[in-house]
Amino acid sequence: MTKRLVIIGAGxxxxxMIEQLVETDADAYDITLxxxxxxxxxxxxxxxxxxxxxxxxxxxxxxxxxxxxxxxxTCRFGxxxxxxxxxxxxxxxxxxxxxxxxxxxxxxxNPFMIPLPGHDLEGVIAYRDLEDTERMMALGDAHxxxxxxxxxxxxxxxxxxAARGVDVTVVHIMGHLMERQLDEAAGYLLKKSLQAKDxxxxxxxxxxxxxxxxxxVRALRLDDGTELPCDLLVMAVGIRPSVALGQDSGLAVGRGxxxxxxxxxxxxxxxxxxxxxxxxxxxxxxxxxxxxQAKVAAQTLLGQSAxxxxxxLSTKLKVTGCDLFSAGDFADGEGREDIVFRDPxxxxxxxxxxxxxxxxxxxxxxxxxxSNWFFGLIxxxxxxxxxxxxxxxxxxxxxxxAADPLSAVAxxxxxxxxxxxxxxxxxTITTAIEGGATDLGAVKxxxxxxxxxxxxxxxxxxxxxxxLGDDFQMPSAQPICGCCDLTHEDVRRLIKSQELKSxxxxxQELGWKTRNGCHVCRPAVNFYxxxxxxxxxxxxxxxxxxxERKHANIQKDGTFSVVPRMWGGITNPTELRAIADAAEKYxxxxxxxxxxxxxxxxxxxxxxxxFIWADLNKAGLVSGHAYSKGLRTxxxxxxxxxxxxxxxxxxxxxxKLEEVLWGSWTPHKVKLAVSGCxxxxxxxxxxxxxxxxxxxxxxxxxxxxxxxxxxxxxxLADVPTEQEAIDLTVAFIQLYRENAKYLDRxxxxxxxxxxxxxxxxxxxxxxxxxxxxxxxxLSQSIYRKDPWAEHAATKAESxxxxxDLNLEAAE
Amino acid sequence: xNWIDIGHINDIPLRGARKLKTALGCVAVFRTDADEVFxxxxxxxxxxxxxxxxxxxxxxVTCPLHNWVFDLNTxxxxxxxxxxxxxxxxxxxxxxxxxxxxLAGRSAA
Numbered sequence: 001m002t003k004r005l006v007i008i009g010a011g012x013x014x015x016x017m018i019e020q021l022v023e024t025d026a027d028a029y030d031i032t033l034x035x036x037x038x039x040x041x042x043x044x045x046x047x048x049x050x051x052x053x054x055x056x057x058x059x060x061x062x063x064x065x066x067x068x069x070x071x072x073x074t075c076r077f078g079x080x081x082x083x084x085x086x087x088x089x090x091x092x093x094x095x096x097x098x099x100x101x102x103x104x105x106x107x108x109x110n111p112f113m114i115p116l117p118g119h120d121l122e123g124v125i126a127y128r129d130l131e132d133t134e135r136m137m138a139l140g141d142a143h144x145x146x147x148x149x150x151x152x153x154x155x156x157x158x159x160x161x162a163a164r165g166v167d168v169t170v171v172h173i174m175g176h177l178m179e180r181q182l183d184e185a186a187g188y189l190l191k192k193s194l195q196a197k198d199x200x201x202x203x204x205x206x207x208x209x210x211x212x213x214x215x216x217v218r219a220l221r222l223d224d225g226t227e228l229p230c231d232l233l234v235m236a237v238g239i240r241p242s243v244a245l246g247q248d249s250g251l252a253v254g255r256g257x258x259x260x261x262x263x264x265x266x267x268x269x270x271x272x273x274x275x276x277x278x279x280x281x282x283x284x285x286x287x288x289x290x291x292x293q294a295k296v297a298a299q300t301l302l303g304q305s306a307x308x309x310x311x312x313l314s315t316k317l318k319v320t321g322c323d324l325f326s327a328g329d330f331a332d333g334e335g336r337e338d339i340v341f342r343d344p345x346x347x348x349x350x351x352x353x354x355x356x357x358x359x360x361x362x363x364x365x366x367x368x369x370x371s372n373w374f375f376g377l378i379x380x381x382x383x384x385x386x387x388x389x390x391x392x393x394x395x396x397x398x399x400x401x402a403a404d405p406l407s408a409v410a411x412x413x414x415x416x417x418x419x420x421x422x423x424x425x426x427x428t429i430t431t432a433i434e435g436g437a438t439d440l441g442a443v444k445x446x447x448x449x450x451x452x453x454x455x456x457x458x459x460x461x462x463x464x465x466x467x468l469g470d471d472f473q474m475p476s477a478q479p480i481c482g483c484c485d486l487t488h489e490d491v492r493r494l495i496k497s498q499e500l501k502s503x504x505x506x507x508q509e510l511g512w513k514t515r516n517g518c519h520v521c522r523p524a525v526n527f528y529x530x531x532x533x534x535x536x537x538x539x540x541x542x543x544x545x546x547x548e549r550k551h552a553n554i555q556k557d558g559t560f561s562v563v564p565r566m567w568g569g570i571t572n573p574t575e576l577r578a579i580a581d582a583a584e585k586y587x588x589x590x591x592x593x594x595x596x597x598x599x600x601x602x603x604x605x606x607x608x609x610x611f612i613w614a615d616l617n618k619a620g621l622v623s624g625h626a627y628s629k630g631l632r633t634x635x636x637x638x639x640x641x642x643x644x645x646x647x648x649x650x651x652x653x654x655x656k657l658e659e660v661l662w663g664s665w666t667p668h669k670v671k672l673a674v675s676g677c678x679x680x681x682x683x684x685x686x687x688x689x690x691x692x693x694x695x696x697x698x699x700x701x702x703x704x705x706x707x708x709x710x711x712x713x714x715x716l717a718d719v720p721t722e723q724e725a726i727d728l729t730v731a732f733i734q735l736y737r738e739n740a741k742y743l744d745r746x747x748x749x750x751x752x753x754x755x756x757x758x759x760x761x762x763x764x765x766x767x768x769x770x771x772x773x774x775x776x777x778l779s780q781s782i783y784r785k786d787p788w789a790e791h792a793a794t795k796a797e798s799x800x801x802x803x804d805l806n807l808e809a810a811e
Numbered sequence: 812x813n814w815i816d817i818g819h820i821n822d823i824p825l826r827g828a829r830k831l832k833t834a835l836g837c838v839a840v841f842r843t844d845a846d847e848v849f850x851x852x853x854x855x856x857x858x859x860x861x862x863x864x865x866x867x868x869x870x871x872v873t874c875p876l877h878n879w880v881f882d883l884n885t886x887x888x889x890x891x892x893x894x895x896x897x898x899x900x901x902x903x904x905x906x907x908x909x910x911x912x913x914l915a916g917r918s919a920a
Contacts, residue, residue: 445880445890516826516844519866519873519880542826546864546875554875558861606864802829802840802907803817805914 005029005301006091006098008081008245009106013274013290015041015062017104020298022071028302031073032098034091037129038078040068045287047133051160057130084249086267102301105246105257105265105272109239109285114148118210119235123217127157127236139232141165146220146230148207150177154236155194162199169200169228171207171220175756181326185342185349186365188754193322193347203756204764241276241283256283261307263297273297282310311379323364325371328378329353330361341392352392357385370394389473409462418459419449429460433467440464441482481520484512488524488741495528501536503529503543519545524742527629527665531737534779539665547627550799551787552609555602560609562588562601563626564616565662568636568654568674569597578619586612596633596671598624610796613788622786629743631661631733632671635683639676639693648693650676653722657729663784664776667740667749670733685713688746689729694718698725702732702758703750711747714755717763731762731769734776812899813911820846820905828863828872833914838898839863840907841883843870848907849883850900856893 005021007014010033018041021029033040046060068075082092084103091098111126113119125132136157139145143166147158150172158168170177176187177194191201206223210233219229241256252258252266256278263271273293275284284290292308299306330353341350352374353361359377364370373395377384384391412418414427424447432446443460444450450457457478464472479485486494491510500506506525507516517525526543541549552560564579579599583591590602604612613623625631634657637643639650654674661672673684674691684690686706690713692699697720701713716732719725732746735758740749750758761768791799823829823842830853831838837853839862847870853863860876870883880889886897899910 515869518868518871519878522866522868542824542867545866550864554861554864556858556876558859558864606861798824798829801832801837802822804832805815805817805911806832806834 002027002030003101004032004099005102005104006032006034006100007104007106008034008091009108009274009276010035010037010039010041010063010077011106011108011274012041012044012062012287013108013294014104014106016291016294017106017273017298018063018071018073020295021301024298025302026071029102031071032091032100033068033073033075033077034079034081034093035075035077036080039130040064040075040077042130044129047127047130048156048160050130051133051136051157052163053137053160081245084245086249086270089269101269103270104297104301105251105270105276106274107242107245107276109275110242111235112238112240113235114207114237116207116210118212118217121210121212121217121233122215123231124210124233124235127153127234128239132234135232136161136166136234137164139164139166141167143167143231144229145169145232145234146171146228147234147236148220149234149236149238150174150201150203151236151238152178152181154234155190157234157236158199159194159197162197167198169202169230170194171205171222171228172201172203173206175204175760176754177201177203178324181363182324182365183330183351183363184754184756185340185351186324186326186363188756189347189349189365190322190324204759239275239285241278243276246272246276254278259308261296261309262300263293263308264300271297271300279308280310323366323368325362325364325368325374327371327375328359328361330363336360339388339392350392354384354388357383357388359384359391409459410466418463419447424449426463429463430467433464438464438468438471440478480524481518483514483517483521484510486510491525492528492532492739492741495525495532501529501533503540517543527667527742530665531667531779534782539783548629550606550609551613551623551625551627551791552604552606553627557603559603559605561626562604562609562612562616563594563598563624564621565624565658566598567658568634568651570636570651570655571598575619575621578616578621582612582615585615594626594633596626597635598626598633600626607800610792610799614792617786617789617792623788625662628665629668630663630665630670631658632669634658634661635671635673635687637674637676637681639674643676645679646676646693647695648676648698648722650674650682650691650693653691653693653698653725654682656722656726660726660730660780661733663787664733664737664780665783666733666737667742668745670736670746672729686710687713689713689732691725691729696720698722700725700728700732703747703755705745705747707745709747714750716755716759727769727773728762730776731772732758734772734779735761737779738772738775814901814908815911816906817909818907820848820902820907823848823907826867828865828867830861830863831909835914837861837863838909838914839872840900840909841867841872843867843883846902848900848902850898850909851881851883851886852895854895855879855881856888856895857891862895 041063043060043062049055050057079094084091089100111128125135145161145166145168147154147170150170158170162168176184177190178187194201207220208223209221210217211219211221217233219227220233221227243253243257246257247253257265257272257276259265259272259277259279263273265272274290296306296308335355337354339352348366351363352359358381362374412426416426418424418426418429428447429443429449432443437443437446440461450460480488494510498509500509503525522543523545526540529537530539546554552562554560583601586604586608588601588603592600594600634654636651636654640646641651657672670688672689673682673687675682675684676693678692680692684692685701686704690701690704699718700716702716704713705711716728736746736749817831826844828839828841831840838850839853841849853861855862855874857879858876860874862872862874864875865872871880873880879891881895886895888894898913901908
């Protein structure tokens with residue numbers, strides 16, 4: 001007699017199990033399928049394409065009525081199972097009892113709803129089934145939605161709705177998105193590309209309360225008081241195995257329904273598959289293990305021997321055009337090594353985690369082409385020590401028979417330009433390599449290729465590899481220069497940890513190969529020392545580039561430019577008169593208004609510098625530091641003083657910031673701006689720190705750029721008071737001073753450490769913020785002064801020639 | 812040889828340089844960290860950058876305009892086809908002496 005099988009739940013696991021059963025032995029069971037949803041099996045993970053409009057519901061149905069009819073599956077959809085009598089082996093449902101020989105639980109999971117005040121308001125939904133999806137699909141570009149949860153489901157909901165023109169804000173409690181699948185760097189890139197799709201992403205954001213109006217959701221309030229208005233609130237914070245029925249039936253239940261390797265529960269006649277099960281302590285949410293379980297369950301039901309094994313999970317995801325991949329274990333840990341590859345221009349990030357010469361984890365963002373290969377290595381546990389050096393470049397770089405990895409570079413014609421800054425073509429470089437320049441430093445020294453901006457460094461290295469073959473080892477980290485073997489980061493760390501407080505200590509303790517460095521490393525070391533030991537170390541002008549030594553910008557003809565500071569871009573007739581007088585007195589050939597809202601006197605002779613400064617000082621003008629790796633200008637608009645749109649005193653704030661920050665040395669130049677309203681006339685959103693005033697306070701953005709790269713600032717925080725805006729700015733700049741590599745602008749540094757890392761220290765950790773501000777003030781007690789006045793008074797002689805032999809000859 | 816006293820060694824900062832005006836144009840006088848003194852043309856053969864404004868390291872100087880590096884012993888540019896003329900200098904009792912004949916000789920040439 002055909003045995004009776006009852007399945008509760010028509011999800012993806014049960015659908016696959018039915019398929020396996022009927023394909024193997026169509027007559028083994030007489031199947032009855034219950035489903036609480038009024039429909040059969042569909043591909044739940046394809047709800048996102050339905051939401052975004054790429055697919056229709058009909059296209060994602062996996063098993064239609066014809067399938068059930070063909071395989072004589074009795075469908076009882078939309079009918080609830082009330083209880084199970086395991087002794088009698090009967091399922092009691094709303095429309096009658098069904099006896100069984102074997103019973104399968106496939107009850108899936110329930111979305112977890114955070115019990116926030118207001119969670120039962122109309123308009124607060126989960127993202128789980130077709131009904132939820134249809135609710136979201138009904139929205140359009142006049143609507144606002146808040147999604148709580150920055151995991152895969154939440155982001156798919158957000159992206160799907162954003163594609164429909166809905167104004168979407170994602171609120172995520174953790175520091176970065178998809179923290180279980182991605183590390184911080186990949187999470188950051190994901191956030192960036194979502195923001196580029198006009199999705200607002202708030203991380204480290206704690207939901208406090210859902211606000212309603214007439215029983216319908218109105219807004220979400222965060223614990224910092226921010227209110228996010230919305231017409232619909234989607235909670236996508238996770239799922240919980242649906243175990244109520246199993247529990248009521250007396251099955252062994254933990255987080256999920258306990259099953260053994262054969263998918264059998266504590267009752268030998270009852271199996272369970274899918275998201276409702278707990279196997280060996282684990283519960284499951286991704287589809288691959290569910291399918292494995294379905295297969296094992298089907299085999300068990302057919303009396304075959306099979307065992308479910310948990311495997312390393314890989315996630316290859318696509319969230320609206322963002323390529324993501326993660327697999328294995330990628331947490332930091334003792335004995336684990338990272339190989340990281342970043343290509344900021346393509347938005348690519350790859351990280352491999354290696355333990356005991358085996359690949360144990362991988363995270364990839366932006367380019368996941370090789371993910372299957374890496375995944376295979378994780379699963380096989382093969383020893384990768386042989387290919388460690390080139391592992392991150394993927395399979396194309398490994399072994400015999402593989403395509404020439406460097407063929408693109410090899411195929412470039414000899415006249416192809418490699419270094420755009422210095423106009424160096426391929427043949428010049430290969431000739432140098434063949435002539436004995438066998439490392440990057442030598443190629444740089446001989447050809448100047450990659451000696452300026454450095455963006456072609458990778459290409460030059462590839463040329464070295466193409467030309468030299470195995471004789472060239474791709475360097476993992478570049479030392480500062482030929483004088484040492486250490487990277488900038490190493491040197492900074494060692495100066496702090498070994499308390500090195502003089503140049504000599506650095507040369508000695510860190511094994512410098514030259515007497516006192518060179519023009520590359522010595523300015524960097526000088527900065528690191530003065531930034532870390534402001535009282536103990538004295539700035540060394542001889543370790544500075546001429547501009548910073550002479551407090552003026554050298555021009556191509558050897559003359560200098562002089563730019564007096566105009567605080568916040570504000571000046572007056574007295575200052576202008578002094579500038580005009582000085583320009584005439586010292587025969588200044590060019591007087592130019594700069595982009596930083598001040599006046600540049602170009603073509604001043606070196607000998608005249610102390611005198612022109614003394615004249616300008618008399619009118620109250622001081623150095624504008626237009627030459628320094630330090631604070632340049634704070635550009636402002638006129639704000640509430642004159643503008644009918646201004647919301648705050650942007651000029652006043654700009655002046656205050658300039659007064660706090662001026663004179664400080666930083667790893668590279670720092671430019672600020674304050675705009676009085678979002679019209680942003682001061683162009684604050686492309687500055688190192690840019691503040692935009694709004695009615696409710698100040699939006700502090702950081703890490704913008706408008707030079708070699710153009711980049712919009714990222715929001716550090718919104719603060720209500722001017723003092724907080726100043727505090728955040730100072731703390732940010734001090735953190736930058738303490739940690740960045742010399743000659744990295746803030747945007748480059750932030751891209752390396754991650755905005756979240758910066759936020760933790762500058763915004764969230766008030767103690768650390770206070771420490772940073774105090775450290776900055778301590779340093780400023782030395783450096784907040786006018787170098788022009790000092791040099792004019794005490795060093796004027798050094799600006800003159802040592803001797804003039806013409807005069808002596810004439811005498 | 813015609814040694815001319817051009818100043819005291821302390822008039823030049825350690826790892827620094829000063830410029831000397833001559834009939835032929837400027838000459839840069841360098842002082843290393845070890846109190847060695849060198850003199851050479853103050854003009855980089857590349858684009859005329861003032862070498863007396865460069866960073867002095869070891870027995871070399873780096874041009875402030877485009878980072879050509881010169882060996883102060885020989886005047887040879889590192890990795891470049893170019894050099895600067897060097898002039899004999901010596902230090903006696905703290906005074907820097909430069910060979911005027913050499914400077915004049917260059918003028919004759």
